[in-house]
Amino acid sequence: MKEYTNAKMSVRQFTILIILASIGDSILILPTITAASAKQDAWLSMVLALLLGMAAGGLFAAIANRLRGESLISAAQQRLGIWAGSTVSILFIIEFFMCGLTLMSEMGQFMTTQLMPETPVNAILLFFLSVIIIAYRYGVEAFARMSELLFPVFMSLLAVLVVFLMPQAEIENLQPIAAGGLGPIMRGAFPPFAAGFMEMVVLLMLVPHVAAKTKLTRPIISGFAIGGFLLLVIVALCVLVLGPNLMETKYYPTFVLAQKISIGNFLERLEAILAFLWVITVFFKMLLVYYSLTSGIAQLLRLKESRMLTIPLGMLLLVFTIAGTPNIAVYNEIIVRDYPWFDLSFCIALPALFLVALHLTRKRKVKGG
């Protein structure tokens, strides 16, 4: 893995990657999922998800600080031994693969239902994956720099969207606050916590590339906080402008939100802006997941390079995305009801156990001198 371990990114680039990836697919699918449980309190669910997300960020930061320049997979193998380490590594790789499938599915569904209804989903996914593979092959430095370049564009377009929608916000849409008690708010917080924060376990694969002299707690926590805050703004805007009923019934309420922009009968239907924002964030999240998957497999098998795995892994992702998404209703049901539990097991419970194991092995080493 020589070709990649030398590649470095700055702390700023690392933080930007975390922000973009934590927004990821959530910008488009989260409002409807959250509103299904929490209705007009979706924004409160997002606040709760953000707080839980900060705790998840603390967990990932604690692991990142203990990795000491190693990636998650290589550290698991070196510190836990070959059998336990490989088992843990395989479980992480399964999570990366499944996360990749969800992102690809969402990309395919969104493009075929909203933007390009007559284009075969295979063609869309093939092009999307090709871009991901090319970005991966250019290396960590290239995509970290690209994130730095696109971040101001992303923030500016998001600001345009928020400013133009403000005149249509109706504060009555937020009322009554917490009428159904805490239950729906907590249920509504679980999917955004899973999609926005738990899946960011992939950042642990980037740790060896971060040129940081100090601990990584600050960039990780600030990345989570900014990404989570932006998601909160989007969900709050959906509630304020669309109201809980419309938000709950539309698959992509944020897209509907952008269609609502109308400034003086001149500036209208700015949904292309939103589609662009979404493509940027999904691209970076998918890129991090794909990077983690490909380099994770290469590290697990102790290969000297990972580039040759990109095309075969792309083929596998494409096949299982198409096989796994026969229709949007079945997929969405699984994503809302079951997938957050999968994320909880693989992105929180597994890293927490890994952190304990790291702590114990270190203690044993200290005792053994």
Added chain:
Amino acid sequence: MPSLIAVLAFAAGAFWLEAPGLIRRKLTKELVVFILFLLAGTAFYAALVLEVRLPNLFQIIKLVYRIDA
């Protein structure tokens, strides 16, 4: 049939792109892993275009995590 030929051609293209470099640098283990993954990818992709029913990985998650599944 044309789809199957396209998949096989794509796999052959991927092999042509990656294998010579690995052989030249004598990365035997990497070459073996690449061939295994490429074979798996090609077989599954061929199965998909031949409309063979493939496992739905999301349904497996549903089976594992849903009590009333």
